[in-house]
Amino acid sequence: MNQPYGFVHPPGYPPQRPKTSGLAIATLVLGLAGCLALPLLPAVILGIIALTQTGQGKQQGRGLAIGGLAAAAFWTIGWVALLGNTMSNPDNHTASPSSASCATPPAGHANICTLKPGDCLRQPVGSATSVELTSCVSPHSTEVIGAFTATDGPWPGGGELKSEALDHCQRIMAKNVDSPRLNAEGVYTDLGYLKPEREPWKQGVRTVFCTLVSPDSKLTGSVLVSGADLAVPTG
Structure with a gap:
């Protein structure tokens, strides 16, 4: 009786599973760290490469790459919304007084x-x-x-x-x-x-x-009492 041929691995050895893509793992890590903004671009670039590496069963980790890209997309949308809201309402911005806002006025x-x-x-x-x-x-x-x-x-x-x-x-x-x-x-x-x-x-x-x-400019001399509180702010 003829034996069929076509072994895909040596007799007695289990088949080798494809390795997990390191880039897919990196995509997931960077995507989850997207709250810091800086990892977002590397996550997208590595994620695209990882999808190519894990296509058609070449390497494992396709789900990791997809998850990392999804996380990066989520954080990107969040950052765009935050920046858009801040730029559309500049009055919300506060900071310490700068030299520009406290420039020396003209004499007098x-x-x-x-x-x-x-x-x-x-x-x-x-x-x-x-x-x-x-x-x-x-x-x-x-x-x-x-x-x-x-x-x-x-x-x-x-x-x-x-x-x-x-x-x-x-x-x-x-x-x-x-x-x-x-x-x-x-x-x-x-x-x-x-x-x-x-x-x-x-x-x-x-x-x-x-x-x-005094609308008719009739003030002459200071209106303050002796020993008035001149502190800023006035207590």
Whole structure:
């Protein structure tokens, strides 16, 4: 009786299993580490090569390569969503004040980084991009009576800071301003505040200055009481 031939391995030896692809293992490891961002590109490159190595049973590990690529895709989508959200809303970014946001103002002027309680201003202003200083002895419209640190968050455009400023500035006015003298002299004043503009706010500047404003510039001499608290922020 004829014996069939066609052995695929020597008699008495078990068949050898294909080796597991090292690149497939590396793809899985790098894909799972995609939360760190840097491993994502190597994971994709090695994963593509590993799929070729493990095709048609050449080597084992095709599932590992596919799993690594899937993990890399998941982390890539997450990073794209995170970066897209941050770039679409730049006001969410905060950092320490930089030299650009605290540049030296022109002579006779102040900005949000150089203004201080006790300073007198020639004209009433709504922001401290650059304000003109004047002597408190001569007639002026505005005096800085104190400061507070605003709550962190997106830049408060419009009147979004008004409620917080009113609370802090009323407290500072009661503490620092010589209201009886102003009333006796018949000087009408409004309570106001100077907040950082958008760029300084994005750089981390949160100091808001409380001001007392005379619309008809009838302030002469400082409105502050003797020994007023001139700290920034005003305690």
